Amino acid sequence: MAAIASASSAPRLPLAAHPAFRILEHDLLVFRRRWHSYLLSGLTQPFLYLVSMGIGLGLYVNRSGGLPGGVPYLNYIAPALLVTQAMMAAAFESAWPIMSKINWEKTYLAALNTPIGATNLLAGDLMWIAFRAVLISVMFFAVILAFGAVSSPLAVLAVPVALLTALSFAAPIMAFTATQKTDQAFNMLFRFGITPLFLFSGTFFPIEKLPLFMQPLAWITPLYHGVALARGLSLGQVDAVGDLVHVAVLGAFAVAGVLAARITFRRRLEV
Numbered sequence: 001m002a003a004i005a006s007a008s009s010a011p012r013l014p015l016a017a018h019p020a021f022r023i024l025e026h027d028l029l030v031f032r033r034r035w036h037s038y039l040l041s042g043l044t045q046p047f048l049y050l051v052s053m054g055i056g057l058g059l060y061v062n063r064s065g066g067l068p069g070g071v072p073y074l075n076y077i078a079p080a081l082l083v084t085q086a087m088m089a090a091a092f093e094s095a096w097p098i099m100s101k102i103n104w105e106k107t108y109l110a111a112l113n114t115p116i117g118a119t120n121l122l123a124g125d126l127m128w129i130a131f132r133a134v135l136i137s138v139m140f141f142a143v144i145l146a147f148g149a150v151s152s153p154l155a156v157l158a159v160p161v162a163l164l165t166a167l168s169f170a171a172p173i174m175a176f177t178a179t180q181k182t183d184q185a186f187n188m189l190f191r192f193g194i195t196p197l198f199l200f201s202g203t204f205f206p207i208e209k210l211p212l213f214m215q216p217l218a219w220i221t222p223l224y225h226g227v228a229l230a231r232g233l234s235l236g237q238v239d240a241v242g243d244l245v246h247v248a249v250l251g252a253f254a255v256a257g258v259l260a261a262r263i264t265f266r267r268r269l270e271v
Contacts, residue, residue: 018120019114019115019116019117019120019124020119020120020121020123020124020127021124021127022116022120022124023111023116023120023121023123023124023125023127023128024124024125024127024128024131026107026124027124027125027128027131028128028131038132038135039139043139043143045085046081046082046085046139046140046143046144047143049081049085050074050077050078050081050143050144050147050149053077053081053204054073054074054077054078054081054147054149055074055147057073058072058073058074058077061073071151071235072149074147074149075149075150075151075234075235076231076235077203077204078144078147078149078150078234079144079155079158079227079230079231079233079234079235080202080203080204080227080230080231081140081203082137082140082141082144082158082159082162082230083158083161083162083165083223083226083227083230084198084201084203084223084227085136085137085140085162086133086136086137086140086162086163086165086166087162087165087166087169087194087197087198087223087226088194088198089129089132089133089136089166090129090132090133090166090167090169090170090173091169091170091173091190091194093125093128093129093132093170094129094169094170094171094173094174094177095173095177095183095186095189095190096183096186098125098174098177098178099177099180099183099186101121101125102177102178102268102269103181103182108121108269112269112270117270118262118265118266118268118269118270119262119265119266121265121269122174122258122261122262122265125174126167126170126171126174126258129166129167129170130163130166130167130170133162133163133166133167133170134159134162134163136162137158137159137162137163138159140162141155141156141158141159150234151234151235151236152233152234152235152236154233154234154236154238155233155234157230157233158230158233158234161226161229161230161233161250162226162230164226164247164250164251164254165222165223165225165226165230165250167254167257168222168226168250168251168253168254168257169194169222169223169253169257170257171253171254171255171256171257171258171260171261172253172256172257172260172261173189173257174257174261174265175257175260175261175263175264175265176189176264178261178264178265178267178268178269179264179268197221197223198223200214200218201218201221201223201224201227202218202224202227202228202231203223203227207219207224222249222250222253225245225246225249225250226246226250228242228246229243229246229247229250
């Protein structure tokens, strides 16, 4: 409620009059007050990951024979980390902040007393999460460029890939969040879902190194497809058919998540 009050008293941003953009406007006004922390975390995390894993661990990997094709380990993990950081940010924003707007601060309740509906709330916050994912990805990509970890001009396309990957997680998690009364399930979701995906979806090593029974599990997760697509573009290894499959899987997760979230948001907020 306090956030709504502060947002309403602040100067309006020049956004469209559609109700969903009013939700995005509110989120951006809150962001304007906290942009320092967003930028700091967006630059610090990629720097630490690239130094510790890409350079530190990469020294041992490169000395022990390296990766197939002689790809430096830093160049191998950099696009994967870009995608996973966008995914992690989107997953977090789809969990506790959405729960807060439903249950704790009841920001959604205040918004529903206006012409804004549940679908508008969903669309507005999805746009905010997309903005957050693009911001993190652009900053991460700038750090990657500074480290010289780009092998192809196509690497810039890793940013929209990161966005699509973020939405493929954000929408389903928002659908799940709208069904929860407390945040207890989020700890399980991140401990046994998000974190293992971060480690075992090809981020740090090829999934072919996983046990055979685990490889199909990696193939059906959206993060694997985002990592594989971004890495291929960054390394200049384009496979038209394979890349289309990656895009189709990510798009399917995002669309299915949006449809599910539309149902759960309306059931939770409008009934």
